[in-house]
Amino acid sequence: DAGVTQSPTHLIKTRGQQVTLRCSPKSGHDTVSWYQQALGQGPQFIFQYYEEEERQRGNFPDRFSGHQFPNYSSELNVNALLLGDSALYLCASSFLAGAPEQYFGPGTRLTVT
Amino acid sequence: AQTVTQSQPEMSVQEAETVTLSCTYDTSESDYYLFWYKQPPSRQMILVIRQEAYKQQNATENRFSVNFQKAAKSFSLKISDSQLGDAAMYFCAYRSAKGTGTASKLTFGTGTRLQVTL
Numbered sequence: 718d719a720g721v722t723q724s725p726t727h728l729i730k731t732r733g734q735q736v737t738l739r740c741s742p743k744s745g746h747d748t749v750s751w752y753q754q755a756l757g758q759g760p761q762f763i764f765q766y767y768e769e770e771e772r773q774r775g776n777f778p779d780r781f782s783g784h785q786f787p788n789y790s791s792e793l794n795v796n797a798l799l800l801g802d803s804a805l806y807l808c809a810s811s812f813l814a815g816a817p818e819q820y821f822g823p824g825t826r827l828t829v830t
Numbered sequence: 831a832q833t834v835t836q837s838q839p840e841m842s843v844q845e846a847e848t849v850t851l852s853c854t855y856d857t858s859e860s861d862y863y864l865f866w867y868k869q870p871p872s873r874q875m876i877l878v879i880r881q882e883a884y885k886q887q888n889a890t891e892n893r894f895s896v897n898f899q900k901a902a903k904s905f906s907l908k909i910s911d912s913q914l915g916d917a918a919m920y921f922c923a924y925r926s927a928k929g930t931g932t933a934s935k936l937t938f939g940t941g942t943r944l945q946v947t948l
Binding site for chain 2: 750752757758759760761762765773775805807809817818819820821822823824826
């Protein structure tokens with residue numbers, strides 16, 4: 718039973734560039750949430766996708782956008798990268814009508830220079 | 831808005847001993863879930879234990895147990911017989927239970943780094 722997978726593992730970008738991160742949920746899960754974890758901090762909720770729609774959004778600017786595909790996988794896009802966007806980006810999956818816990822992937826470490 | 835507070839940035843425990851990590855939260859809701867997640871240096875967030883607010887009985891998972899005090903809004907994690915593999919960051923998290931099947935985010939604390947010594 719495959720768990721949550723994310724790609725790439727690491728990424729280095731320059732300020733002003735755009736980046737796309739990818740996530741495949743755990744088998745049987747239909748909901749994907751994205752979190753940003755700055756160094757030494759707890760994860761902060763970015764947004765959540767279900768049925769290919771954004772269902773809930775945290776306090777992040779419109780530069781952060783996402784997408785969910787019919788196979789439930791998801792992408793996180795960040796435009797006009799800032800130095801402050803450097804962080805670990807975590808994807809979590811869950812089953813909307815099922816148990817409340819979310820299962821996390823290994824994360825993508827984004828460094829903006 | 832809900833907040834989660836972990837007031838212990840770092841804790842240390844000797845192997846085979848018991849340690850308790852503290853967590854408090856603030857919410858106006860009566861129905862919610864609380865979680866402890868473990869994040870080792872490999873970065874992957876691993877679910878340790880879950881507690882439903884409507885349950886009075888404290889959750890237990892092998893060597894891990896919680897002390898849930900709803901009125902005090904306190905949710906501590908006790909690790910018994912600590913092992914070297916328990917060394918990690920531990921995060922307390924809150925999730926609303928409002929509405930079945932609705933989207934609901936996790937709100938995390940700032941974490942407690944647990945060191946396990948020989």
